[in-house]
Amino acid sequence: MAGNGAAGPKRHTKRGPNAPKRASGVYVFFTNEMRPIVMEQHPGIKFVDMGRILGERWRALTPEEKTKYEAQSGEDKMRIQLEMSQYTANQAAAQQQQQQMQAMAHQQQMQMQMQMQMQMQQHGVPGAPPGMNGVPGAPPGMNGAVPGAAPEMHTGQQQQHQYIYPNQYHYPQYNHHSYT
Numbered sequence: 001m002a003g004n005g006a007a008g009p010k011r012h013t014k015r016g017p018n019a020p021k022r023a024s025g026v027y028v029f030f031t032n033e034m035r036p037i038v039m040e041q042h043p044g045i046k047f048v049d050m051g052r053i054l055g056e057r058w059r060a061l062t063p064e065e066k067t068k069y070e071a072q073s074g075e076d077k078m079r080i081q082l083e084m085s086q087y088t089a090n091q092a093a094a095q096q097q098q099q100q101m102q103a104m105a106h107q108q109q110m111q112m113q114m115q116m117q118m119q120m121q122q123h124g125v126p127g128a129p130p131g132m133n134g135v136p137g138a139p140p141g142m143n144g145a146v147p148g149a150a151p152e153m154h155t156g157q158q159q160q161h162q163y164i165y166p167n168q169y170h171y172p173q174y175n176h177h178s179y180t
Helices: 026-041 047-060 063-122
Strands: none
Touching: 026 047, 026 063
């Protein structure tokens, strides 16, 4: 790893698929203009040789000749700044819209839970889903008993826990940690 002064490896942030591309540098504008000319002058040139020739021509340019490419690069940087500001504004708006949608979904879920609780209370079983008073779908022998509730105790009897079937609901008064 090259010594770049950082304590660890350089971290790259992932760009979105619609994010604007980076601005092109001065040399890139030069090579984009000169590549077709070099290919015309040297047909069938290898990629490595093309790079060598372009590099030599770039180093041979005077600072006045490079100003044309520097101006193109400056315009490209201005363009990218404008596109990036528009992109970040769009991303912020999309994120805000997503948060609003999540808040609405959460609010609807809470309303559904409240309605469910109201229905449970109307059916007479606190904390039970509707229809559990008669315990439909309960195993035979339940006889309308509230599953998970502590069995009735008579003096001198040892407390026993009822088995809770997986499709039944657990209730707060039942000790979940003491299955027997």
